[in-house]
Amino acid sequence: xxxxxxxxxPQAEARTALTFPPSFTWGTATAAYQIxxxxxxxxxxxxxxDTYSRTPGKVRNGDTGDVATDHYHRWREDVxxxxxxxxxxxxxxxxxxxxxxTGRGPSVQKGLDFYRRLTDELLEKNIQPVATLYHxxxxxxxxxxxxxxxRDSAERFAEYAALAAEALGDRVPxxxxxxxxxxxxxxxxxxxxxxxxxxxxxAALRAxxxxxxxxxxxxxxxxxxxxxxxxxxVTLNIHHVRPFSDEERDVDAARRIDALANxxxxxxxxxxxxxxxxxxxxxxxxxxxxxKDGDTKEIRQRLDFLGVNYYTPxxxxxxxxxxxxxxxxxxxxxxxxxxxxxxxxxxxPPGSTTAMGWAVDPTGLHDLxxxxxxxxxxxxxxxxxxxxxxxxxxxxxGEVNDPDRIAYLEGHxxxxxxxxxxxxxxxxxxxxxxxxxxxxxxxxxxxxGAVYVDYPTGKRIPKxxxxxxxxxxxxxxxPVTETTAG
Ligand code: FCB
Numbered sequence: 001x002x003x004x005x006x007x008x009x010p011q012a013e014a015r016t017a018l019t020f021p022p023s024f025t026w027g028t029a030t031a032a033y034q035i036x037x038x039x040x041x042x043x044x045x046x047x048x049x050d051t052y053s054r055t056p057g058k059v060r061n062g063d064t065g066d067v068a069t070d071h072y073h074r075w076r077e078d079v080x081x082x083x084x085x086x087x088x089x090x091x092x093x094x095x096x097x098x099x100x101x102t103g104r105g106p107s108v109q110k111g112l113d114f115y116r117r118l119t120d121e122l123l124e125k126n127i128q129p130v131a132t133l134y135h136x137x138x139x140x141x142x143x144x145x146x147x148x149x150x151r152d153s154a155e156r157f158a159e160y161a162a163l164a165a166e167a168l169g170d171r172v173p174x175x176x177x178x179x180x181x182x183x184x185x186x187x188x189x190x191x192x193x194x195x196x197x198x199x200x201x202x203a204a205l206r207a208x209x210x211x212x213x214x215x216x217x218x219x220x221x222x223x224x225x226x227x228x229x230x231x232x233x234v235t236l237n238i239h240h241v242r243p244f245s246d247e248e249r250d251v252d253a254a255r256r257i258d259a260l261a262n263x264x265x266x267x268x269x270x271x272x273x274x275x276x277x278x279x280x281x282x283x284x285x286x287x288x289x290x291x292k293d294g295d296t297k298e299i300r301q302r303l304d305f306l307g308v309n310y311y312t313p314x315x316x317x318x319x320x321x322x323x324x325x326x327x328x329x330x331x332x333x334x335x336x337x338x339x340x341x342x343x344x345x346x347x348x349p350p351g352s353t354t355a356m357g358w359a360v361d362p363t364g365l366h367d368l369x370x371x372x373x374x375x376x377x378x379x380x381x382x383x384x385x386x387x388x389x390x391x392x393x394x395x396x397x398g399e400v401n402d403p404d405r406i407a408y409l410e411g412h413x414x415x416x417x418x419x420x421x422x423x424x425x426x427x428x429x430x431x432x433x434x435x436x437x438x439x440x441x442x443x444x445x446x447x448x449g450a451v452y453v454d455y456p457t458g459k460r461i462p463k464x465x466x467x468x469x470x471x472x473x474x475x476x477x478x479p480v481t482e483t484t485a486g
Contacts, residue, residue: 019477023427026429026472035438037067037068037071037073038070038073039064041072044098045140047096048136052194058441067455089127091131096133100160103156129173131174132235134157134184136195148185149189149210177233181265190204193332216269234307242349307383308383312349313364320343327348329357329358365386365415365416369381386431387408389439400464410484433450436452
């Protein structure tokens with residue numbers, strides 16, 4: 001407000017600008033099953049997500065990834081959109097069932113050629129390719145053989161990693177083994193809201209271990225086939241878990257969920273051991289004898305950075321009855337994705353929510369980055385996903401205005417900036433997502449894109465947030481209100 005001649009004149013809130021380091025990477029992210037379509041073309045066979053989405057009642061509206069955004073045919077247009085946005089990097093995933101359809105044996109040329117064309121085009125436009133090997137599309141034949149609950153899956157994954165690195169290592173400088181293994185293990189095998197839809201808590205713990213082992217073996221396979229300067233990492237959806245109160249039972253609930261969500265992966269991957277408290281908390285379910293001698297040594301591999309996905313914090317209390325459970329933000333199921341933690345209740349954190357019903361709270365991202373710096377001081381961090389779904393629509397002028405998404409991104413990027421100022425080594429940020437896409441169990445009902453997709457025609461319409469993000473990415477300067485700047 002300003003006072004002019006005795007009158008109070010409302011004025012837009014004061015603005016300021018936050019400048020990111022010149023070397024900071026600005027990118028966007030997608031995943032194969034969510035955008036590619038072309039489910040049966042060029043030798044691709046079903047993955048667990050094809051099977052799951054074709055099972056009645058599993059995915060909202062019966063949606064599948066059969067066509068998705070048809071990126072398999074429209075990739076050139078999508079790269080052109082990224083070039084217009086001026087982003088410096090693109091994180092996408094390789095579809096295992098396109099490259100090695102049954103999860104065994106030789107690679108398929110046509111599948112690899114798709115990624116060769118895509119990466120050539122990216123490089124041509126000065127966009128750095130960042131390839132994720134596994135964003136949840138396990139070849140169905142491997143699930144038929146027991147999936148991630150079985151040890152052989154780790155061997156299979158390493159073999160596939162070697163094939164991918166051999167074929168694409170000359171043009172992809174940055175590799176991520178797994179995307180969010182927590183979702184693969186616990187949503188896929190315990191709560192069943194993700195493929196393969198199993199509801200067996202012990203299978204979920206076994207899956208977590210075999211994903212860890214697969215990661216360790218894949219890092220070795222990648223390093224054996226990639227140039228020495230290649231960057232290798234993993235992406236975790238580290239949950240920022242907060243206790244509901246200072247009461248001991250709430251603090252203990254937060255510790256237990258932190259173990260099941262985060263330390264089950266960071267323990268072996270970064271510290272070479274499963275946390276003692278995790279083994280104790282789950283002792284009534286399993287003795288963890290599926291962890292063999294030498295496994296944790298193999299899982300702990302040097303990483304060039306840690307990929308972090310963040311959307312919302314997690315708020316928990318202890319000592320609850322199952323009936324008092326709210327949603328943990330990971331879909332609805334009668335089965336918990338948290339083995340051995342049935343008395344932990346989940347609460348909606350305060351504040352506004354996105355179309356996913358997730359609380360908007362950038363302080364969670366800030367605090368999470370500081371925590372990671374405290375726990376792993378030497379490890380550079382990259383935000384490999386952050387973004388929000390809102391109920392976007394095309395207005396009569398043919399535009400999509402999404403001020404809520406811009407506010408979300410502004411708040412979260414300001415939080416990243418604050419963390420950098422506080423000394424955290426954050427090297428880049430990838431907006432989830434480039435395009436509206438198949439949002440897993442929610443089908444096409446949730447729009448996360450900076451670019452709107454009109455599914456019946458496939459038409460792409462950059463939203464207001466895409467233009468906003470393009471300015472930030474081009475200049476490295478984030479315009480914010482004084483309040484957001486903090
Ligand atoms: C993450 C997934 C990504 C997308 C976003 C919204 O858990 O990695 O594929 O679904 O959530």
